[in-house]
Every structure is written in C-alpha cells, then in structure tokens.
Amino acid sequence: METIISMETKQVNSLCDFPVFKTQNDLTLCSFLSSKKQIDLKKGEILFLEKEQYKGVYFICSGLLKIYHTKSKKHEFILGLGQKWDIIGIDSIISNNPYPHSVKVVSDAKAYFLSPDEMLELFGTNTDLRFGFLKEVCSNIKKIENRITSIVNKRIKGQLAEILLVSSDCENNYAASVKLSIQDISKLIGTTQNYIYKIISDFTENKLIKIENKKIKIINSSELSVIANGLE
Amino acid sequence: METIISMETKQVNSLCDFPVFKTQNDLTLCSFLSSKKQIDLKKGEILFLEKEQYKGVYFICSGLLKIYHTKSKKHEFILGLGQKWDIIGIDSIISNNPYPHSVKVVSDAKAYFLSPDEMLELFGTNTDLRFGFLKEVCSNIKKIENRITSIVNKRIKGQLAEILLVSSDCENNYAASVKLSIQDISKLIGTTQNYIYKIISDFTENKLIKIENKKIKIINSSELSVIANGLE
DNA sequence: TTGAAACAATGACATGAGTCATGTATGAAA
DNA sequence: TTTCATACATGACTCATGTCATTGTTTCAA
Numbered sequence: 198m199e200t201i202i203s204m205e206t207k208q209v210n211s212l213c214d215f216p217v218f219k220t221q222n223d224l225t226l227c228s229f230l231s232s233k234k235q236i237d238l239k240k241g242e243i244l245f246l247e248k249e250q251y252k253g254v255y256f257i258c259s260g261l262l263k264i265y266h267t268k269s270k271k272h273e274f275i276l277g278l279g280q281k282w283d284i285i286g287i288d289s290i291i292s293n294n295p296y297p298h299s300v301k302v303v304s305d306a307k308a309y310f311l312s313p314d315e316m317l318e319l320f321g322t323n324t325d326l327r328f329g330f331l332k333e334v335c336s337n338i339k340k341i342e343n344r345i346t347s348i349v350n351k352r353i354k355g356q357l358a359e360i361l362l363v364s365s366d367c368e369n370n371y372a373a374s375v376k377l378s379i380q381d382i383s384k385l386i387g388t389t390q391n392y393i394y395k396i397i398s399d400f401t402e403n404k405l406i407k408i409e410n411k412k413i414k415i416i417n418s419s420e421l422s423v424i425a426n427g428l429e
Numbered sequence: 430m431e432t433i434i435s436m437e438t439k440q441v442n443s444l445c446d447f448p449v450f451k452t453q454n455d456l457t458l459c460s461f462l463s464s465k466k467q468i469d470l471k472k473g474e475i476l477f478l479e480k481e482q483y484k485g486v487y488f489i490c491s492g493l494l495k496i497y498h499t500k501s502k503k504h505e506f507i508l509g510l511g512q513k514w515d516i517i518g519i520d521s522i523i524s525n526n527p528y529p530h531s532v533k534v535v536s537d538a539k540a541y542f543l544s545p546d547e548m549l550e551l552f553g554t555n556t557d558l559r560f561g562f563l564k565e566v567c568s569n570i571k572k573i574e575n576r577i578t579s580i581v582n583k584r585i586k587g588q589l590a591e592i593l594l595v596s597s598d599c600e601n602n603y604a605a606s607v608k609l610s611i612q613d614i615s616k617l618i619g620t621t622q623n624y625i626y627k628i629i630s631d632f633t634e635n636k637l638i639k640i641e642n643k644k645i646k647i648i649n650s651s652e653l654s655v656i657a658n659g660l661e
Numbered sequence: 662t663t664g665a666a667a668c669a670a671t672g673a674c675a676t677g678a679g680t681c682a683t684g685t686a687t688g689a690a691a
Numbered sequence: 692t693t694t695c696a697t698a699c700a701t702g703a704c705t706c707a708t709g710t711c712a713t714t715g716t717t718t719c720a721a
Contacts, residue, residue: 266578274578291560292567297574321556328523331563335524338570342529345577346498346506349619352707379669387581392708394670584677611699621679626700 209235209258212309215282217329226323235307238262244285244300251289251296253312257281260306261376264298265384275385277341278303278377287334290316304376348387351427354396356386358425361406365415441467441490444541447514449561458555467539470494476517476532483521483528485544489513492538493608496530497616507617509573510535510609516565522548523566536608580619583659586628588618590657593638597647 212218212230235258238244244255247266262279276298279285289296290313311319320327348356360382379397383390397413400406405417405424415421444450444462467490470476476487479498494511508530511517521528522545543551552559580588592614611629615622629645632638637649637656647653 266574268578268582272582274581276574276577288567288570292564294567294571297571331566332524334563334566334570335520335526338520338566338573339526339529341570341573341577342498342508345508345573345580346500348577348581349506350500350504354707389709391670391710395672395708398671586677623680623700624678627678627702630701 209281209307212256215256215284217284217326217333220325220329223323226319226326233309233311236310238302238306238308240302240305242302244302245296246299247297248295251286251294251313253310254284254286254290254316255279255300256309256311257283257285258307258309261303262300262306263303263381263385264300266298273384274387275381277344278385284330284333287316287330288337291320291330291334303381353386353388353392354399355425355427357382357393357396358400358405358421360385361413361415362418362421362425365418441513441539444488447488447516449516449558449565452557452561455555458551458558465541465543468542470534470538470540472534472537474534476534477528478531479529480527483518483526483545485542486516486518486522486548487511487532488541488543489515489517490539490541493535494532494538495535495613495617496532498530505616506619507613509576510617516562519548519562519566520569523552523562535613585618585620585624586631587657587659589614589625589628590632590637590653592617593645593647594650594653594657597650 209215212233213227218226218230238260244262245252257279259281262285263275264277264279264285265273265275267273279300285300286296288294320330351359360377364377377385379393380390383393386393397406400421401408403420405415405421407414407416441447444465445459450458450462470492476494477484489511491513494517495507496509496511496517497505497507499505511532517532518528520526552562583591592609596609609617611625612622615625618625629638632653633640635652637653638645638647640646
C-alpha cells in the first residue's frame with residue numbers, strides 16, 4: 198500500500214536536501230543549489246495548465262498539490278498528489294513538450310523553482326545527476342502503472358478505505374481529510390461526491406469510522422484494511 | 430482517439446529505421462545498428478515477468494504483444510499493447526530496477542534485442558540519442574496518464590466501441606479481433622468476458638456491428654463513434 | 662439583520678456492471 | 692468413435708455506482 202499523503206516531518210532547508218542531489222560533491226553545484234530560495238505557493242494557485250508551454254521544474258518542500266486532467270469544466274480527475282520531496286515538471290523539460298497535465302495548490306506550500314535553462318545546465322553537466330533525474334521519471338511510470346491497475350481492480354469503497362488508512366495520523370487516527378476535501382477525494386478516485394458521502398455514511402453506520410469536528414476518525418482500522426485490500 | 434493497434438504497413442528492415450535512431454550520422458553507430466539481426470517472438474512466448482531482473486530492451490518490428498500486470502492468476506490487466514515501432518524495457522535499464530510489468534506475445538512478432546551493456550553504450554556516448562530515449566519514456570508516461578483518465582471517465586461500452594473503431598481495417602471495416610481475443614479485450618478494458626459478450630450482443634441487436642466468420646464487422650461507425658466519445 | 666447562493670449531506674430511483682448457472686460448440690485424448 | 696475438458700455465448704439475478712431531487716447548513720453581500 199503506497200503512501201498517498203506523506204507523513205514525513207523532516208524539514209527541507211536547502212535544495213541540496215533533495216535525494217536526487219545527495220550524491221553531489223561538486224562544490225560549484227552545491228553552491229548554486231544552496232543559493233536558491235524557497236517560493237510560497239498559495240492555496241488555490243495554479244502552477245500550470247495542461248498544454249501550457251513548460252516554464253520550469255518545482256521541487257516541493259511542504260504542503261499539498263494536485264496533478265490533474267480536466268475533461269471539461271465539470272470533470273476533473275486527479276492523477277496524483279504532489280507533496281514533500283516530489284519533483285514536478287521534469288518530463289516536459291526532458292521531452293521538450295508542453296505540460297501533459299495541470300497542477301494546483303491544495304494547501305499552502307513551499308517549493309524551489311528551477312528554470313528550463315537552470316535544469317538543462319544541471320542535466321547536461323553531471324552524469325550522476327542526470328541518472329538521478331531519469332530514475333525519478335522512471336519511478337513515475339511504475340507509480341502510475343500501479344495506480345491504473347489498482348483503480349481497475351478495486352471497488353470504489355476499497356479505494357476510499359485505502360485513502361483514509363494511508364492518510365491517517367498514526368497517533369490520533371484522524372484521516373487527513375482536512376488536507377483533501379471530499380470533493381477532491383471523489384476526483385482522486387474518479388467517482389461522484391454523492392457516492393463518497395454514501396460510503397462514508399456506510400462506514401460510520403458500521404462503526405469503522407466516526408466524524409469528529411468535521412474530521413474523519415478511524416475506529417476500526419483492521420476492518421478498513423480488509424476492505425482496502427478487497428478481501429471482504 | 431489514440432490508435433491502439435497500428436495499421437502502418439512500412440516494413441522494418443534495420444534497427445536504424447526506428448525513429449529514435451533517425452538523427453544519427455555517427456558511422457560507427459550506424460554500422461553497429463545495421464549489424465543487429467531481428468529475432469522471432471512466438472505467440473504465447475513471455476518476454477519477461479514482473480519483478481524479473483532486466484535483461485535488455487526490445488524494439489518491436491511486427492506482430493502484437495501485451496504489457497500486463499497480474500494481480501493473481503485470475504486477474505490479469507493489460508496496461509498497454511506493444512507493436513511496431515514500440516520500444517519495451519527502457520525504463521528498467523535507465524532506473525536499474527526490475528521490470529515493473531510482464532510482457533507476452535499475442536501474435537507472432539519480430540524484434541531487435543539490445544542487451545543492457547549495448548543499451549548503456551548507446552546511452553552513454555550520444556546526447557541526441559539519450560534525449561531520444563528519454564522522450565520515449567516521457568511519451569509513455571503521457572500515454573498511460575491519458576489512458577487512466579479515459580478509463581475513469583468512460584463507460585465500458587464506450588471503451589469497447591473505441592477499441593473496435595481504432596482497430597478496424599478501414600478498407601473492409603473488420604475490427605482486428607483476430608489479433609485481440611475477447612478475453613484479451615476484457616483484460617485491456619478491465620472488465621469480465623461475460624460483460625464484453627453482453628455489449629457485443631447489444632451492438633449486434635442495434636445494428637452497429639455484425640459477426641461474420643467469427644470476425645466483428647462495423648456497420649455503423651458513426652454511431653459507434655458517438656458511443657466511444659461518451660456522448661449518447 | 663436578512664436573503665440569496667453555495668456547499669454539505671441524504672434518500673429514492675435508475676442504470677451500469679459483475680456473478681453464477683446453463684447450454685452449445687470445439688478439440689484433444691482415450 | 693466416444694468422452695471429457697475447455698471455450699464460447701446467453702440469461703437471470705444481484706450488487707455497485709450514478710443521477711436527481713430535496714433538505715439543512717454555512718457564507719457572504721446588501
């Protein structure tokens with residue numbers, strides 16, 4: 198069960214902290230990376246829209262973003278989430294194509310931004326770094342292949358159970374629904390908001406979860422896990 | 430509507446013919462590529478299984494392959510099809526990871542095979558070539574992102590209509606079902622064989638298609654197109 | 662303070678999709 | 692030639708999911 202929403206607490210202090218840069222001993226490179234400043238990304242802000250010309254790569258330090266396709270104004274589907282340590286926009290830079298999806302800030306975030314020239318400079322001069330970026334791109338393939346298989350094989354109830362489990366705060370069993378609205382959860386799974394309410398109502402009736410202060414608290418995580426794995 | 434099954438007729442005579450190699454003027458490289466021989470891939474042959482250690486990259490010249498995940502022996506899901514001009518296995522070589530999916534030959538095929546050493550040699554010495562392979566990986570990401578969005582937004586009936594349309598032989602309007610069995614179509618869409626039969630039965634009753642010599646002939650492609658686009 | 666609009670949530674009903682059982686056809690083995 | 696296993700195809704039934712209408716709550720502007 199892959200983590201959808203990260204619970205990591207280590208703070209990002211420098212672009213150097215990103216795993217992709219960890220192997221570097223090049224002092225000029227480290228100096229350049231250390232000089233970059235984090236930018237603020239406000240909730241609701243759109244980083245870029247699908248088919249827009251690429252304008253750089255974002256290295257996410259904190260907060261939450263959604264990566265989505267829009268079939269029409271009515272039908273938005275969330276392909277994935279962007280959070281700490283994620284790197285957004287590499288594939289467009291590499292392939293010299295417009296962005297293949299849109300990205301929007303779900304909760305206030307911080308990130309480093311590198312322009313196309315800066316990226317190509319990094320990309321061109323350093324073999325280890327190049328392979329690091331390429332591994333990042335390739336791991337995206339595996340991740341989304343796993344996601345499509347999961348969507349096809351699981352009932353919507355199972356997908357919701359999984360989201361609630363992996364995003365729960367282990368200490369208090371509160372699902373991070375404050376980070377992801379019911380509307381966004383429905384778009385992440387690819388169903389309707391009404392149906393998500395229905396399933397949440399069922400889960401509440403069956404005493405798997407309960408609603409406290411508009412938050413979802415998990416009270417039977419083992420049963421939710423059975424549902425998430427499609428084994429009931 | 431992206432083509433699922435290629436109808437291209439140009440024959441592949443050399444590894445040089447692949448678009449990714451088209452920009453090359455390096456005589457040593459061309460000589461090496463020209464020396465490679467095609468290998469035969471028999472129907473039913475498995476190129477590799479998910480989680481297997483990578484052993485090379487296949488450049489498909491003819492025939493049809495399926496790229497799939499297996500949840501269990503009972504649940505196989507086809508992530509995509511491999512056919513002429515497709516390159517299979519790049520991401521594992523680049524990321525130095527086992528194969529993230531399995532690949533099986535659906536109808537007799539031919540391909541060029543390059544070992545990891547040969548690939549790394551190509552990859553390491555030539556900037557244009559490197560970018561060409563990376564573009565290939567990035568276009569795979571875009572393709573499967575589009576696929577996942579399509580699956581989530583379309584009814585199964587719409588997906589079947591689309592498969593029948595794009596795989597049809599334009600001259601005779603025969604859907605290439607001889608290339609893809611009903612069983613494999615159901616695995617490509619992610620549904621049951623029985624439900625595919627049901628929809629085909631409905632299409633036949635509504636005079637959109639008809640069965641001739643165990644082949645599906647399209648007789649109302651405009652109506653099928655409406656269904657494929659989810660506009661009925 | 663009030664009223665309109667937007668959002669949250671529920672219920673009734675309709676449709677899409679899956680499962681199981683059954684019958685027929687085909688091919689391989691005895 | 693017969694028998695058995697597998698594949699093909701259909702029908703009945705059940706469950707999952709979506710749509711529409713409705714009610715209640717919250718927010719914001721006048």
